[in-house]
Amino acid sequence: MIRKKILVTGGAGFVGSHLCERLLNEGNEVYCLDNYFTGQKQNVVHLLKNPYFEMIRHDVTEPIFLETDEIYNLACPASPVHYQYNPIKTMKTSVMGAINMLGLAKRINAKILQASTSEVYGDPLVHPQPESYWGHVNPIGERACYDEGKRSAETLFVNYHQQNNVDIKIIRIFNTYGPNMNPHDGRVVSNFIVQALQNQDITVYGEGNQTRSFQYVDDLVEGMIRLMNSRDGFYGPVNVGNPNEFTILELAQKVIELTGSKSKIIYRPLPSDDPMQRQPDISLAKKELDWYPKVNLDEGLIKTIEYFKGVI
DSSP states (O other): OOOOEEEEETTTSHHHHHHHHHHHHTTOEEEEEEOOSSOOGGGTGGGTTSTTEEEEEOOTTSOOOOOOSEEEEOOSOOSHHHHHHSHHHHHHHHHHHHHHHHHHHHHHTOEEEEEEEGGGGBSOSSSSBOTTOOOBOOTTSTTHHHHHHHHHHHHHHHHHHHHHOOOEEEEEEOOEEOTTOOTTSOOHHHHHHHHHHTTOOEEEETTSOOEEEOEEHHHHHHHHHHHHTSOTTOOOOEEESOOOEEEHHHHHHHHHHHHTOOOOEEEEOOOTTOOSOOOBOOHHHHHHHOOOOOOOHHHHHHHHHHHHHHHO
């Protein structure tokens, strides 16, 4: 077996830490790069005893020089609380981070994957969303720093591929949950679980009839690795998400049931630019990657609840 050298930016984050662990388990050498803005050392500290794992404290908005075979570019705050905290930094991370990592990939002839997002579709007018849909995004809205940052990163990736022949892959990630989520990241699954475990009121925005599709983190990591290893010349973008759609109210009720919580559901006004529907069309992922999510919502929530019990 050939041991590949793989760089994961944002490697101490929620998704990045799971990816690092999986890549190590497959016998690779992994460089985990993170500036700890939203990533947490505790997510990867158990990997430090592995001699093929290296932790690098670095910000992707600054160039870095490494020898590596593959790059997974995940660095960017991904929850509204964090990406709206410093919107300029969020935009810089997406754009400058992409430029720096693409520059590195070009110099060392590495294959590079961009973690994009379902947010590129904005508040979609097409349902479910196929990769061919161009999106309905407000470029000056509260979420624009993230949506437009990721859209710009996709543009840069395709331009580097066309102009400099860089070997690229682009994945569009839909709502993902699981262990290693930050309890304070403001995402709906972590919010509901933390509130339920503490028997606090569970906050639902609007009537709770907006829908989301929730995929468990292991399914996402599998999709990422399959895309990285997909056929030459195919780079996506590819939607990776769970097509089973749930209302936010259904999710809240499920979390209360699975935690045995005494929490009550309370309703608050909808935040601006909050999409009403999100559901991936994953026919391309099925066709090109032979990928389909395997973990159902109840099974994934039980594992995630166990994790949060140990954290709070």
